[in-house]
Amino acid sequence: MAGIEGKIVAITGASSGIGEATALLLAERGAAVVLGARRTDRLERLAARIIAAGGYVSTQQTDVTRPQDLQRLVDRAVVDHGRLDVLISNAGISKIGPVDALDVGGWSAMIDVNLRGVLHGIAAALPVFRRQGHGHLVTTVSTSGLKIVPNQAVYAATKNAVRTLLEGLRQESTDGVVRTTSVSPGYVRTELADSIDDEAVRAQIRRGMDEFAIPPDAVARAIAFAIEQPVDIEIGDITIRPTVQN
Ligand SMILES: NC(=O)c1ccc[n+]([C@@H]2O[C@H](COP(=O)([O-])OP(=O)(O)OC[C@H]3O[C@@H](n4cnc5c(N)ncnc54)[C@H](OP(=O)(O)O)[C@@H]3O)[C@@H](O)[C@H]2O)c1
Incomplete structure (x- = not known):
C-alpha cells in the first residue's frame, strides 16, 4: 500500500500550524x-x-495528556473509516526559557504534552496496527534536539526523548508491521510561540x-x-529547516 490516496490518517495538534497544514495537504x-x-x-x-x-474528514476533541482521548481518536478512525494507517503525533507546546528560571510547571507541561502525549498515541494505535498487520507512526520532533541551544534545554529533552522512543520502537518492529518516522523542523511560522510564558524569549522566537521561518506546508x-x-x-x-537557520 503505497501513496497517500485512500490512507486513513489521524493527526494530533491538527487545529493549527503544522498539523493543520498536514491535514489539508493529505486530504487534498x-x-x-x-x-x-x-x-x-x-x-x-x-x-x-x-x-x-x-475531502474526507472526521474530528475528535483530543487532549493528548489524557490517554483516553487518544483512544477515542483512534477509535474514531476505526469506526468511521474501518482502520488507521497512520498516526501523526504532532501536538506540542514550547514553554522554553533558561533552566535557572526553575519553571517546574512548564517543564511538567512539556513532558505531559510532548512526551506523554506521544506515548498515549502509541498505546492507542499500536494494538490497531498489530491487528491490521500494518501502521505508521509519525512524530514532529525538532532541530532543538539536534543543535542544543540556550533556553531550550527541557523542550529539546522532551523532543529527544521522543526521538529515542521511536528508534527503540523501530528496533522492536523489524517484522515489517510498524513504520516510524521522526520529522525535525527548524523555525516554522506557526502559533507555537504563543505557548512561551517568558516574554523576552517569546519575543525572540517571534522575531525568528x-x-x-518556513511555512508549515513545507x-x-x-x-x-x-x-x-x-x-x-x-x-x-x-x-x-530554513536554509539560513544557524
Ligand atoms: N513551529 C516551529 O518552529 C516548530 C519547530 C520544531 C518543532 N515544532 C513542533 O511541531 C509541532 C506542531 O507545532 P506548531 O509549530 O504547528 O505549533 P502550533 O501552531 O502552536 O500548533 C500546536 C498544536 O498542538 C496542539 N496542542 C497543544 N497542546 C495540546 C494538548 N494538550 N492536546 C492536544 N493538542 C494540543 C494545539 O491544539 P489545541 O490548542 O487546539 O489543543 C495545536 O493544534 C509541535 O510538536 C512543535 O513542538 C514546531
Missing part, C-alpha cells in the same frame, strides 16, 4: 483525515474547508519566525513524503 491528496486537538471550533472550521474541497510535504513510500521503505528521520 486523497487521504481521509481524522483531526484531533482541544479547540474543536478550529477543528470544525478546518473540517468544513476539507469537505468543501471534496517573522524573519526567516513540513507537511516532508510528512507526506514519508507516508507515501512503499510499505517496505521506512523514512526514519527528516530534518527540514
Whole structure:
C-alpha cells in the first residue's frame, strides 16, 4: 500500500500550524483525515474547508495528556473509516526559557504534552496496527534536539526523548508491521510561540519566525513524503529547516 490516496490518517495538534497544514495537504491528496486537538471550533472550521474541497474528514476533541482521548481518536478512525494507517503525533507546546528560571510547571507541561502525549498515541494505535498487520507512526520532533541551544534545554529533552522512543520502537518492529518516522523542523511560522510564558524569549522566537521561518506546508510535504513510500521503505528521520537557520 503505497501513496497517500485512500490512507486513513489521524493527526494530533491538527487545529493549527503544522498539523493543520498536514491535514489539508493529505486530504487534498486523497487521504481521509481524522483531526484531533482541544479547540474543536478550529477543528470544525478546518473540517468544513476539507469537505468543501471534496475531502474526507472526521474530528475528535483530543487532549493528548489524557490517554483516553487518544483512544477515542483512534477509535474514531476505526469506526468511521474501518482502520488507521497512520498516526501523526504532532501536538506540542514550547514553554522554553533558561533552566535557572526553575519553571517546574512548564517543564511538567512539556513532558505531559510532548512526551506523554506521544506515548498515549502509541498505546492507542499500536494494538490497531498489530491487528491490521500494518501502521505508521509519525512524530514532529525538532532541530532543538539536534543543535542544543540556550533556553531550550527541557523542550529539546522532551523532543529527544521522543526521538529515542521511536528508534527503540523501530528496533522492536523489524517484522515489517510498524513504520516510524521522526520529522525535525527548524523555525516554522506557526502559533507555537504563543505557548512561551517568558516574554523576552517569546519575543525572540517571534522575531525568528517573522524573519526567516518556513511555512508549515513545507513540513507537511516532508510528512507526506514519508507516508507515501512503499510499505517496505521506512523514512526514519527528516530534518527540514530554513536554509539560513544557524
Ligand atoms: N513551529 C516551529 O518552529 C516548530 C519547530 C520544531 C518543532 N515544532 C513542533 O511541531 C509541532 C506542531 O507545532 P506548531 O509549530 O504547528 O505549533 P502550533 O501552531 O502552536 O500548533 C500546536 C498544536 O498542538 C496542539 N496542542 C497543544 N497542546 C495540546 C494538548 N494538550 N492536546 C492536544 N493538542 C494540543 C494545539 O491544539 P489545541 O490548542 O487546539 O489543543 C495545536 O493544534 C509541535 O510538536 C512543535 O513542538 C514546531
